[in-house]
Amino acid sequence: MGRRALRFLASLAGVALVTFAGYRLLPVNATTIGFAYLLLVLIVASLWGIFEASVASIAATLTFTAACRPRSSPMADSINEFCALDPDLPRTITGIIIGYYRRNGGQPEKPPTLLLSD
Numbered sequence: 001m002g003r004r005a006l007r008f009l010a011s012l013a014g015v016a017l018v019t020f021a022g023y024r025l026l027p028v029n030a031t032t033i034g035f036a037y038l039l040l041v042l043i044v045a046s047l048w049g050i051f052e053a054s055v056a057s058i059a060a061t062l063t064f065t066a067a068c069r070p071r072s073s074p075m076a077d078s079i080n081e082f083c084a085l086d087p088d089l090p091r092t093i094t095g096i097i098i099g100y101y102r103r104n105g106g107q108p109e110k111p112p113t114l115l116l117s118d
Contacts, residue, residue, distance in 0.1 A: 007048045011056035014040050019063050034064055 018040055022033035037060035045053035 004051070007052045008055055011044050011048075011052045012059055014044065015056055015059040015063055018060070019067060023067070030064070037061075037064060 015037065018033065018036045022028050022036060041053050041057045041060060044056045
């Protein structure tokens with residue numbers, strides 16, 4: 001087997017190890033597991049390069065999404081469905097805030113109100 005293939009498998013094994021450690025050995029919350037995935041990807045990138053880090057990052061993202069997502073309430077599900085319908089919502093809100101600060105010369109006197117009614 002080639003060197004790149006071994007690094008590829010080691011990257012996947014690292015994600016599996018972090019997932020196993022975060023669930024079985026030392027149960028921690030999802031934020032801690034996500035931070036451990038980030039550290040793993042940074043270490044893989046600094047040791048082996050972008051290809052192996054990309055593999056580890058994609059595997060960590062899929063694992064985190066599937067395994068670490070908390071079981072949510074019906075209200076949270078409806079909010080997630082709303083956000084899925086309009087993926088440009090964060091960009092729109094950011095544009096409103098940036099436009100407000102540009103009009104006021106960068107002075108944050110009063111933050112903009114994003115509610116529809118006052």
